Every structure is written in structure tokens, then in C-alpha cells.
Amino acid sequence: MLKPSYLLPLLLLAPQRVAAETPAEWSKPYPAHRIAENVCYVGTAELGCYLITGSQGHILINTGLADSPPLIMASLRTLKIPPKDIRVLLTNQAHFDHVGGFAEMQKLTGAKVWATAADAPLLRDGGVSDPGGLSRFKAVKVDRVLKDGEVITLGDLSLTVIATPGHTPGSVSYLMTVQGHGQKKTLLFVNLPTVVMPLNNAKYPSIVKDLETSFVRLKALRPDFWVAAHASQCGLAEKHAAGNYEDPAGYAKAVAECEADFLAKLRVLPPE
Template sequence: MHKWTIGCRIFWLSVLCLVSLSATAQDYPPAWDKPFPAHRVVANLYSVGTYDLSSFLLTSDDGHILINTGMAGSTALIRDNIEALGFRLTDVKRLLTNQAHFDHVSAMAEIKELSGAQLWATAPDAKLLQDGGFSDPLFGGSETFRPVSVEHIISDGDVIALGETRLTVHEHPGHTAGSTSYSLRVHENGRDYRVLIANMGSINPGTKFHEDETYPGIRDDYAKTFKSQKALDVDIWVAAHASQYGLHDKYKPGQPYDADTFVDPEGFFALVAKLEQRFLTALDEEKQAAQIESEQKH
């Protein structure tokens, strides 16, 4: 496993969740819109996002797929990163997201307009995208990003095909009801790599699993996600936040390309196990707190 420890990843996941709960357009971590050089992950998969908010570009001769767009001010940065690799934003044909929270989709509407691409999303996240996050059960009640239309609904097991790229959809709900991971196989240096663009099952502060649950079925959704992720075959993985997969420990700007740079199956499964344990602990703590409250009332 890379020296980036699971403990550090869990710490930063906690920080990110706390920030997400209170962040506004004027109050969010500098790393969310701090520039970071574009770089190749493996084969035709590139990272074109900011220092911490991941955006991924999958290229083909028939057009490109862009996953996540970050904050509202990230459009120029993402476009510049795409162009630095020798590609064009106007050649992006499909837009996807790991999750419909403002830190991952606030630039989606602008990038959609500039590229002319279609936005595809799961049904639950499509609703959030189209109402600007207003209906989000935890952070909603007002628009947290510019609403954007969705052209096509994707579901678990669907294969998104563009050129030679074949991207399989994995619904991994919980963080949002429509959270999504994507997998593909690539061939590089004489071997195949199983690649996952993951949405991890982190828990936002304020999430409820028992009485007044954040949304109906959230407890089962998290359990489903952990079960699904533990069953995946993974060689290389990246995630919606760079800090989740230890980007800055694995890669330094200017580092020569090596297809094995992001090979880290042990790190993925260890993080899934840690997050599942946090989920189980949260269930127990919430249940115990409810029992204590009930006893105090009688």
C-alpha cells in the first residue's frame, strides 16, 4: 500500500464532510479551487480538476467524457487543463458526475453550454441537478448551484459507450441518493487494468439513519454501496476528492507517466472497510442515543 495512510484519508474525509455541511460560495477550502496540473492517470483517463476536487477526462477519437466540474469558478481551470493535454472542451460529448453536491457540479451548467455536451445522471441525482440542489434532503431548501438540464437517465449496470471507451455505471447511493461510480478496463504496457472512478461512502454530519432518516432507505443504500464496492475488481482507483485516494502522495507535478502510479487495490478496500465501520458505528450511536432519550421521557 502507498505510504498515504488510511488514517489520513479518514481524517480528511471527516474534514471534507464538515466543510460540506457549512460551506457557502464565500466559505470553502482553498484546495477546492486551487489550480493543479492536468495529468494522465492511465491510458485514456486524465485528471483535469483542481487540487482537491476531481474532474476526470476520458478521451476518444469520437469525443470525450468529462466526469465532475467542481466549483462555479472552475470552468476556465478545467478548460485550460484539457487544452494543456492537447484536447478541446468543445470535443466533450458526455458529462457525468459522481454526486450532485455543489462542490462537484457547480460549473456543470456553464461547461455544458460551452461544450454542447449532453449531461447523463442517475434519476435521484438528475432531480438535484435540475433544481440546483433545492430538493437535497440534507443541504436543500435553496439553490446551491445553477440548475442544469439532464438529457439521459443512467442506471446500475448501464454501459456508456463513446468511441472505444466503455464505461460501466455502478449506483453507489448514500452520500446522495444517486451517487455513482464508474468502471472500465484499459490496456497499457502489455497488461489490462481494472479502473474505478469511485464515489466513496462517506457520511455527512447531520445524516440520520433511524427516526427522521435523511431520506427513505438511506440505511439500506449505504449497506448496498459497501457490499457492492467490496465485491469489485479494482487495480487502479480514483475518487471525487483527490484527498480520498491520496493523489498528492502518489503523484507530483511533472512526474513522468507510469501506468502503475495509481495501482492501489489495497488502499481502496481498506478505505471501504474503514468507511463501512464508521457507518456501523453511526448506526449504533444513533440507536443508543434514541434509547436514552426515550428512557429519559418515561
């Protein structure tokens, strides 16, 4: 018989074990709704998944947990979006709560997977190479590797890739122009650089530098609308209830709070 101490690493490696321990909100359905003219929310009560609709097909950012695809599919039915019209899958970060549904959504839609160079290895090996460890999900093929600053296009859609590493090595945000309140506005799909692994990290030696870079980049942006990988990070339910996603002040505050948390963790780092 295996002693519990031997069994524990095996349990931690099993994706279903991880999924079983996630908060209920992560798997709870949430109404699909419009954020801007061609951007819709199709995520769960906590896991932000965003559909951007275009003339030549659509882009889906994030797919939630392994158990999220049925909820996303229900949201697509509500919005009358044929799944096969989704051409590209993107993510904010290669963690199981945002890419756990990639393999299934890829199968259901036939979409291509585009990912940053630093998150692509995690997607390809199902999270095995994640320096934070413990994030496992079904591996997927990466069809295109994205670079910081490049503008990706699909038909009439265009998004600027803004690398915001640190939460995972390849965490990324996307900036686009939308029609909001009858005017052209900017919308940022942000991956807030929250610190989820040790800052003195042999498996990720550039983590502190990466987080510093991300805060410089995010503080330089002034998006009119913003949404995040986790719904609670951007007050999504409150914005949905108010019917207004325009919130530049809320963005600056969220980035400042996130940076303060990082700096506090940096201060208590033991000297090398």
C-alpha cells in the same frame, strides 16, 4: 431591518455563500496529468475531475465548484483537448462541489448531461430537492437517465454504471478497462459512501439500506486503479508524484475505513 435569525436561511441558500466557505484547496489549480492511457486528471487540488478521451469524443466526470470551469479549461488547453470534443458530462454525486461547474461546462462544451435517476432531480432543480440540504448550484437539463449496472458507451469508450447511493441518493461510481503498464487493467471512479446527513432521515428514509447496498457493491470490486470524487480520498497527489495509480490494496482499505465510519454512526443511532 431583518434580524440575523431571519437572514441566516437566506444566506445559506445563496450559492456564493456556500462557495465562500469552501476550503482553499478546492479552488486551487492542480497540474493536468495522465492517470492511464486515455484518462487524465483535470480537477483542482482537491476536487477530482476526470477526462476520458475516446475516438468519438470525450467524457468528463465531475466539474468541481462554480469557480472550477476556468481551471478545467486551462487543464484542457495543457492537454490540447478542444472543449467541444467533450460530448458527455457525468458526476459521482449531485453536490455543489462536483456539479457546481456543470452549467458552465455544458455551455462551453455543448456536452450532454447523463445522470442517475436519483441524482437527476437534484441536477434539474439545482440541489433544492437534496435531502441533505444546503447544497445549491446552477440547475442543468439532464439529457439521459442512467440505470445501475448499465454499460454506457461513446465511440470506443465503455463504462459500467455502479450505483453507490447514500452520500446523495444518486451517488454513483463508474468502472472501465484501461491500458496500464502495458496490460488491460480496471479503473474505478469511486464515490466513497461517506455519511453527510442524519441516518434517521425523514427526507431520505432509505439512507441506511442504500449505504449498506453501496458497501456490498464496492467490497465486491477489485479495481487495479482507482480514483475518487475528492483527490485526498484516494491519495491522488501521492500517486501523481509516484507516477503510479495502481493501488488495489489502498482501495480495499479506503472502503473498509469508510464502512467502519458508517457502522460507528449507525451504532449511536437512537432507537426508533
